[in-house]
Amino acid sequence: MSDDSPITALVLHFLLISLLAVGGANAVLPEMHRQVVEVAGWMSNAEFARTFAIAQAAPGPNMLVVTLIGWQVAGAWGALAATLAMCGPTCVLAYIVGGIWHRFREARWRRVVQGALVPLAIGLIAASGVVLAQGAARSVPTALFTAATAIVLYRTRLSPLWMMALGAGLGALGLI
Amino acid sequence: MAAYSTDPAPDPADGAAAPHAPPGLVQLFLGFLSVTVVAFGGVLPIARRALVERYRWVTPEEFTELIGLAQFLPGPNIVNLAVVVGGRFRGPLGALAAFLGLTLVPAVGVVLISVVFTRYGDIAAVSNMLAGLAAAAAGLVIAMAARMAEPLWRHPRLHSSAIALAAFLAMTVVSLPMAQVMAVLLPAALALSWWANRR
Numbered sequence: 406m407s408d409d410s411p412i413t414a415l416v417l418h419f420l421l422i423s424l425l426a427v428g429g430a431n432a433v434l435p436e437m438h439r440q441v442v443e444v445a446g447w448m449s450n451a452e453f454a455r456t457f458a459i460a461q462a463a464p465g466p467n468m469l470v471v472t473l474i475g476w477q478v479a480g481a482w483g484a485l486a487a488t489l490a491m492c493g494p495t496c497v498l499a500y501i502v503g504g505i506w507h508r509f510r511e512a513r514w515r516r517v518v519q520g521a522l523v524p525l526a527i528g529l530i531a532a533s534g535v536v537l538a539q540g541a542a543r544s545v546p547t548a549l550f551t552a553a554t555a556i557v558l559y560r561t562r563l564s565p566l567w568m569m570a571l572g573a574g575l576g577a578l579g580l581i
Numbered sequence: 582m583a584a585y586s587t588d589p590a591p592d593p594a595d596g597a598a599a600p601h602a603p604p605g606l607v608q609l610f611l612g613f614l615s616v617t618v619v620a621f622g623g624v625l626p627i628a629r630r631a632l633v634e635r636y637r638w639v640t641p642e643e644f645t646e647l648i649g650l651a652q653f654l655p656g657p658n659i660v661n662l663a664v665v666v667g668g669r670f671r672g673p674l675g676a677l678a679a680f681l682g683l684t685l686v687p688a689v690g691v692v693l694i695s696v697v698f699t700r701y702g703d704i705a706a707v708s709n710m711l712a713g714l715a716a717a718a719a720g721l722v723i724a725m726a727a728r729m730a731e732p733l734w735r736h737p738r739l740h741s742s743a744i745a746l747a748a749f750l751a752m753t754v755v756s757l758p759m760a761q762v763m764a765v766l767l768p769a770a771l772a773l774s775w776w777a778n779r780r
Contacts, residue, residue, distance in 0.1 A: 423656050430657045456695070461718065462711050463694045465617050465687020466624050468657035472688045473695055488688060492680070495656025496664045500676050503665030506650055513778065520774030522649030524741040525766060527730045528748025529652060530625070534723035535753045541715040550713070554720025558626075559727045565630075569621045569717045576713020577706045 412479050412486045414445060419471055419490035426495070430468035437470075447478045468492070546581040603670045604638060606678040612636055613663050613682030618690075621714060624659040624683070626725040638666060645729050653767070659683065740773040 418440050425436060441447050448456065456477065460470035468491060475487025509515045534555075542548035554568045575581045604612060612631065620627040625648065633644050651661035660680060667679025701707050733742055744766065751762045 426655050426657065455698075459695045459698050460691055462621065462714050463687065463691040464619060464621050465691060466620070466657055466659045466683060468660065469684070469687055469691045473691055476692050476695070484688065484692060488684070492656065492660050492684070495654065496660060496676070496680060499651070499654050499656065499661040499664045500668045500673065502654060503650065503661075503668050506665070507669055517771065517775045517778050519646050519649065520741070520778060521744065521767070521770035522653055523645055524733065524744035525748050525770050526645065526649040526652050527726060527733065528745035529752060530648070530722065530729065531726035531745070531749045532752035534719060534726050535749075537715070537719035537722055541712065541719045543712055547712065547716045551716045551720040551723070554717045555723035555727070558721055558724035565626060565717075565721045566619055566621075568720065569714060572713040572715075572717030573710045574713070576716070577710035579706075579709055581713050581716060 410479070411445070411447065412483055415475055415478060415483055415487045416490040418445065419475075419487050420494065422471075423491045423495050430466070430470070430491075437474075441474055447474070452477070544581070550575065550581045604636070606671055606674055609667045609671060609675050610678040610682035612638070613667075613679045614686060617683050617687050620687075621718060625662075626721045628659060628662065629725060629728070632666065638670070642732075645732075648729070738777065740777050744770045744773060 422437055422440065438453055442450055442453050456473050457470050460467060460473050463469065469488075471491045472484045472488045475483035475485070477483075479486070506515065538548065538551045541551060550572060554572065557563060558565055558568060572581070616628050616631045617624060629644055632638050633641050639647065647662055647665060648658070650665065651658040654661050660683065663679040663683045664676040668676035671678065698707070730745065733745060747769075748762065748766055751757050751766065
């Protein structure tokens with residue numbers, strides 16, 4: 406950590422990143438990595454990877470990786486500042502657009518926008534699933550477990566928590 | 582707020598009838614809190630089960646469309662979704678309640694976990710456990726995408742399938758930067774959708 410307060414820099418970084426995050430927090434991870442590791446030098450490559458893994462494994466939104474980066478760079482105030490920078494302006498925008506969106510639910514232009522956004526969302530989420538699966542697949546059994554989880558959760562009403570617990574258990578035992 | 586209306590055709594396969602009474606601030610906070618504390622490796626799939634199937638605050642079609650909106654807007658998707666849902670029922674305070682329910686407890690939790698994990702991270706069983714968790718989380722996201730794609734299979738429309746496939750391939754096989762993908766696909770999707778909706 407440097408002597409001069411990095412909180413202002415944190416806020417500026419994550420304001421910029423949040424505005425780029427069309428498609429969600431995972432879409433800007435490479436950009437986040439560039440800023441945090443290469444430009445600002447707040448973390449090593451390994452620290453960044455570990456931080457991301459913890460944010461993925463912990464319950465809650467994936468964007469909490471931002472909170473964790475803020476925490477590691479500048480403590481509690483850093484965590485708060487980074488989180489608010491990542492969420493504040495985009496929340497206001499989402500609130501405004503969300504209201505407009507609902508008010509015009511019968512309008513034809515909305516039907517057109519919706520017809521465009523729904524398939525885009527499906528394609529992007531499927532892509533995240535595959536990218537996540539590639540990142541998680543450290544062995545053939547691991548990849549098979551991902552496929553089995555996808556099939557079970559698609560075909561049944563089973564709570565996803567059971568498959569998460571099973572994955573954690575099998576992993577801890579070194580079976581996948 | 583105006584009475585909450587649903588789209589005319591609820592999806593019988595998901596068993597979602599018309600939503601119940603609109604949730605209050607406390608219900609919004611607790612609802613999103615109940616989603617987020619069990620959301621390991623991604624909130625959207627859990628949020629879908631809770632908002633559509635358990636609480637019935639939105640219909641399956643609305644959820645898919647809200648995801649599309651949340652993805653299209655800048656910022657974290659699930660946070661946008663919570664703000665839009667909370668705001669729709671209870672205005673700015675509802676948006677704030679949903680946002681805090683979603684983030685407050687997990688933010689404290691993730692910091693505590695990182696403190697613990699930094700101490701025990703070298704133990705093989707801990708990192709193996711995280712690897713197994715990550716594998717399950719990936720399967721969960723794939724299952725959710727398949728659920729969301731069901732309408733595309735039930736009522737196949739060429740342009741919808743083409744857009745979904747193009748977005749998927751651009752992000753996986755070609756692995757282009759997100760901003761470039763959206764810059765090309767969003768106008769293309771809008772044009773195709775306009776063309777398909779013309780009378």
